[in-house]
Amino acid sequence: MTTSHTGWINFLRQYGPIPRNDNMYDETIQRIVNKKNISPILIDAKYLKELIENFRSEQPKSVVLTGTAGDGKTYHSREVWLDLGGTYEQWEMPGNIKTLPIESHKTLYVIKDLSELENHEREYLVLFAQAIKHQRSDVVFLIAANDGQLIEALKQIDEHSDAVGIRKVIEEMLVTEQKEHTEYGVYLYNLSRISAAWALPQVIDAVMNHSGWQDCNHCQYRDHEDIHQRCPIWENKKRLEDVDGTKTIRDRLIDLLELCEINGIHLPIRQLLLLVSNMILGHPDVKDKLMRCQDIPDIIEKRTTVKASIYRNVFGENLIERRREATVVFNTLGRFGIGNETSNKIDNILIFGNDDPELKDLYQELMLSDPYYGADTTFKIQQKAYLEGIAEDGGAEFLDLVRSQRQRLFFSIPRDKENELKLWELTTFQYAGEFLTKVYRAVHQGAKPPSQILSRLVRGLNRISTGLLTRTQDKLILATSGSHSQAKVSKIFESFISVMRDRGESVQVKADPSGRLNLEVSLSSDPAIPVVKLHLQLIRYEFLSRVAEGALPGSFSRECYEDILAFKSRLLKQLDERRKQEQEQDDFEINDMSFHIIKLNAEGVLDKKTVEVLF
Numbered sequence: 001m002t003t004s005h006t007g008w009i010n011f012l013r014q015y016g017p018i019p020r021n022d023n024m025y026d027e028t029i030q031r032i033v034n035k036k037n038i039s040p041i042l043i044d045a046k047y048l049k050e051l052i053e054n055f056r057s058e059q060p061k062s063v064v065l066t067g068t069a070g071d072g073k074t075y076h077s078r079e080v081w082l083d084l085g086g087t088y089e090q091w092e093m094p095g096n097i098k099t100l101p102i103e104s105h106k107t108l109y110v111i112k113d114l115s116e117l118e119n120h121e122r123e124y125l126v127l128f129a130q131a132i133k134h135q136r137s138d139v140v141f142l143i144a145a146n147d148g149q150l151i152e153a154l155k156q157i158d159e160h161s162d163a164v165g166i167r168k169v170i171e172e173m174l175v176t177e178q179k180e181h182t183e184y185g186v187y188l189y190n191l192s193r194i195s196a197a198w199a200l201p202q203v204i205d206a207v208m209n210h211s212g213w214q215d216c217n218h219c220q221y222r223d224h225e226d227i228h229q230r231c232p233i234w235e236n237k238k239r240l241e242d243v244d245g246t247k248t249i250r251d252r253l254i255d256l257l258e259l260c261e262i263n264g265i266h267l268p269i270r271q272l273l274l275l276v277s278n279m280i281l282g283h284p285d286v287k288d289k290l291m292r293c294q295d296i297p298d299i300i301e302k303r304t305t306v307k308a309s310i311y312r313n314v315f316g317e318n319l320i321e322r323r324r325e326a327t328v329v330f331n332t333l334g335r336f337g338i339g340n341e342t343s344n345k346i347d348n349i350l351i352f353g354n355d356d357p358e359l360k361d362l363y364q365e366l367m368l369s370d371p372y373y374g375a376d377t378t379f380k381i382q383q384k385a386y387l388e389g390i391a392e393d394g395g396a397e398f399l400d401l402v403r404s405q406r407q408r409l410f411f412s413i414p415r416d417k418e419n420e421l422k423l424w425e426l427t428t429f430q431y432a433g434e435f436l437t438k439v440y441r442a443v444h445q446g447a448k449p450p451s452q453i454l455s456r457l458v459r460g461l462n463r464i465s466t467g468l469l470t471r472t473q474d475k476l477i478l479a480t481s482g483s484h485s486q487a488k489v490s491k492i493f494e495s496f497i498s499v500m501r502d503r504g505e506s507v508q509v510k511a512d513p514s515g516r517l518n519l520e521v522s523l524s525s526d527p528a529i530p531v532v533k534l535h536l537q538l539i540r541y542e543f544l545s546r547v548a549e550g551a552l553p554g555s556f557s558r559e560c561y562e563d564i565l566a567f568k569s570r571l572l573k574q575l576d577e578r579r580k581q582e583q584e585q586d587d588f589e590i591n592d593m594s595f596h597i598i599k600l601n602a603e604g605v606l607d608k609k610t611v612e613v614l615f
Helices: 007-013 022-036 048-056 073-083 088-092 123-132 147-155 166-176 196-208 211-216 232-241 248-262 269-281 293-301 321-326 328-334 344-352 360-368 377-388 396-412 432-444 451-466 538-548 557-586
Strands: 062-066 097-101 107-111 139-144 186-190 475-480 492-498 506-511 517-522 532-535 594-600 606-612
Touching (some): 022 088, 048 062, 107 123, 196 269, 232 293, 248 432, 344 396, 360 396, 432 517, 432 538, 451 557, 492 557, 492 594
Antiparallel strands (some): 594 606
């Protein structure tokens, strides 16, 4: 074996979940690049071209880069600096503020990290305020900061005569996600708005296409004719590179990341690099839990290549639990419960598929076809011992292998078998695939969700609103307990809202300008009665769908339940507004003392019964 050319693998390990000072992450990677003469992992920086064009223009504006740690603020700043003529040596010199003359005969001030600004350097923020107010035409700024630091720093100069109002302007741009201000000379780029689902393929391609893989050309383990002698690093690389052309690993990962974003969870580029590095190099029995070339002979000899499975590494299974939970990307992906959740069919295939004639073809396709990470020798031995009841540990080791296989199947079940095998039952969110493809993406492409999905959501809302197991789904039922709207069972009928558009009433799923999905209930065509919106993210969709099908998922039901009741309260408030308007328009006072009781018929459909109050 050739182990002398291991620089690339050692470099790739630096992106993985190894202990480091995160504040120096970018600088540490850059020093290794320069010291070892290794090509950096270059990812398409979404806004870099725009930034450079701005600073090269005749009338450049100042730029503020915001975002969480790992979003690329330092990377963008340094690349702008280098492109405009600054040197790496100057960038690395002590000092948080760098200056550079640029083509427009202005001086560019770069504040590398606003959190490291010293008290005596606050005057530069006043200069920044003067620049964006057009009071100083000779200077322009590039500032990197997270949102909180930025507003806090601007507060400290708020009283200065030249900086009055600047904090409010920047704060408003942040809240409204406004990139450019019409009056002030400033751009604001929030790098946290870069979609992880968009960025992941860029990260994968950058790692897969790196010239460093040429180091592996002469390794005897690279594509050994004996499958059990093959290098797991290279095997993981091939699977992520998509050698077979199916792209299932990538596509399923993108699905998971997009669902995270819909739920308001942002994963920065740094976490995606960590994820990809760990997927390729992860193994629980080696130093730092990340493989090096010199580890491969021992792994092969001990037959522990299965522990390097890319399908386990995607969830950080190579790490100790404490480390895994402390790493944002693994903690986030872990919430999908992949490996712990299953269906009877999947487990029957994994456990009994080799002996069951009805499952044998699926067992062949899903397990035996992958002797490296699927039904390898260890799995077959443990399976046999488990079925014969002779496993020394009571089958614990085999069940752990089954858990790993569920993880593998989530990323390898072919698209044409997703529905047959109920792919998303391998996750905590059984309706996630439907929500993503038939609702979220459909609405963003200008289509409407299928009518049966909207009906199910309405049925779920009706069950929560009334506390009754109703099957009514063509109209939304508003009901109270007579005392307050938060009661678990509400039998006092208030109103029906038609799901299909009817005299201004409707229930629809729409996307707002920010891209968020909402369930919108319209009670009137009168613009004075605004639409009532419920933000429809994955957890609420799952909750409503499960309630509609008769189950209450206890793990996240309380929060969702309270959210839906709050939504119901807002609907009742708008209903009161509508009634007031109707009374004013009819110009008479209603003295009728009656109310309606909701009743459930034999088919589960809700109806109302009028009760008159006599004096």
